[in-house]
Amino acid sequence: MFLRELKEPVSRIRGAGPETAALLSRLGIVTAADLLCHYPRDWEDRSRPVPLSQFVKAQVCTTVTVIAHEWIGFGRMRTLKVRVEDESAQAVLVCWNRPFLEKQLALGKRCRLWGRFQYKYGEIQSSSFDISAVSAEEQGILPVYPLSAGLSQTVLRRLVSRALDTWGSSIEEELPRFIIEKEGLLPRPLALRGIHFPATMEELDQAKRTLIYGELFYLEILVGRRAMERRNVRRGAVPRAAGPEPSLSPLQGRLLERLPFSLTAGQREAVAEINRDMAGPFPMARLLQGDVGSGKTLVSFLAALAAVDGMGGLPPGQAAIMAPTELLARQHAENAARLLEPLGLRLSFLTGNLKAAGRKELLKALAQGEIDMVLGTHALFSQDVNYANLRLVVVDEQHRFGVIQRSLIMAKGHSSAGAQGTPDLLMMSATPIPRTLALTVFGDLDVSVIRDLPPGRKPIRTHLARQSNEGRVYDFVGKELAAGRQAYFVYPLIEAAGSRTADLKDAQSMAARLAEEVFPRYPVALVHSRINEEEKQEIMEKFRRGEIRILAATSVVEVGVDVANASCMVVEHAERFGLSALHQLRGRVGRGPEQSYCFLVYSDELTEDGKTRLKVMLEHSDGFVIAEEDLKLRGPGQIAGLEQSGYLSLGLADPVRDAEALARIRQEAFAILEKDPALLSPENRLIAEVLEKASPFGTLGL
């Protein structure tokens, strides 16, 4: 039986009554497998005691006697302080929200104490400690678990230990035996015991290494299998040209001739890679990464032209370009109209807001192949939309889309009438995915990166300003407006939301204040997600034409909006925005020839976290560096798009910290898949289960 198949409820464990089971379920522990996978957050090495007097050097681990109870504060804030001593010193345990410890830690009682201490108010203090009665069974290295109220380390240790005794030895191996031997890993049952109750610190290390290996191995099997299956999806019957590098398609050549500028080196490279894919024997699945303003839209248009021309001996097909918001989709549609209609392309625009009559006609034209290229929101893939011959799908700002869409899109390609098989897929993202993560999670995609920006852009100057200095920021923006420029002001809220957030500025009130008090000479408008599409569109159009000079907004302007004359981005309460949002917002300016500025205005009560983020913004402009910093600050689970991917259910492994191991594991997993999947037996049952989720164009990361 594999660990995950151990579905016995925890209540089957002796000593886990209904009350304990309820407490456990609050930690997400329902089955015995859940319990065994509730890994310790730390380990307490009792074989090496650290007396209280050594608190500066290390975590204290000692035996103490309770010598006094004291209470501080009043009412709900009333807090218990327990004074204890060992042979070296006295210390105080501050028991926030744990008044019940008064009974447990009776005067004179001898206890094992463990935790980090600080010197505060003339005392050695700790508020995060573990304490339990001295008992014979708790010796050696003990696990310290994440707890919830009402559960104690002692109870959890006892339950885990019993679960290990009952089921531990019948847990089946998950890794191929030759890998265990080659890598010096532990057999699964020993690894499981070793992570909870290691005999030595060395054993603990080995157990960790084993479990991390297992988690990453299956992640990479999944990724590798998906990449392979993609290569197995041959296109339709038409043989593809193999041979020299495909040159530009005729339409691509004509577009480039008409452009007033030439492609950047990064754009040129990306187009070459895309052309190679689109002329190749397998459907493209490519992620195009490029910082904000690097000109990804143009690259996607060139890809669309390859589809319409019929690259690589395939007949001409259709291209669909999908954007996450209507605002952005419309902007793309307008650009496409400007650049591509003169080439004779038949374009259309499809969003959820399209009126019934127009929609019906459009759908008919699409299904009959009278449209070459369609731009829109996710409405492009609604049930009733059919394509005559969908050849290319571009997903802009792919991290903005949820999990399901990728497979939906692919299904659409298959069902299109003149289908040549799976359409080519180009995903674009300005939230750079750090290399380490790209390898793990987007490992089944090919990646193109545009590293350069179009020439002539001046680096944006970023300034931090305290809220009390907002006047100086407004003055500065005033001068830019007087020089003919435009400005964005961004707020964390749409409107004032009652007293709790009274000291937070909101877009609505600030739009009024900017218009009436601060910049009465300039037209101001407000956009946010609750303004209806038609109005939003009108406002954006006026802003683009310069009729509106100041846009007060929420982070709806975050993605994609491109107005070259805007030179100021003011983000108020900037500490409330995440790094990737701030980077995107800043990327809204610096798109024209003029010097641009970004002001990050922060409130007075700034958390450490907020401070760090603002500092990153001040010091870095490269989106890739910012993404790496973001990853360091937040951990991989939080990176845009990954949290919903569902596959990153890593318990111990951390693809960033374990990057080196990951690279090796990846090779190992891929080699097995390629050479001989049978090597995985007798673990095939598990592999099959993992692979079941891995359809060739599954949902990983999108």
Ligand code: ADP
């Ligand atoms: P993003 O990569 O953020 O989506 P966009 O595609 O919106 O960037 O491009 C930003 C701006 O740069 C657009 O106004 C576009 O016309 C312009 N642009 C794109 N490629 C070039 C180039 N090679 N030279 C000059 N300007 C370019």
Ligand code: MG
């Ligand atoms: Mg863009």
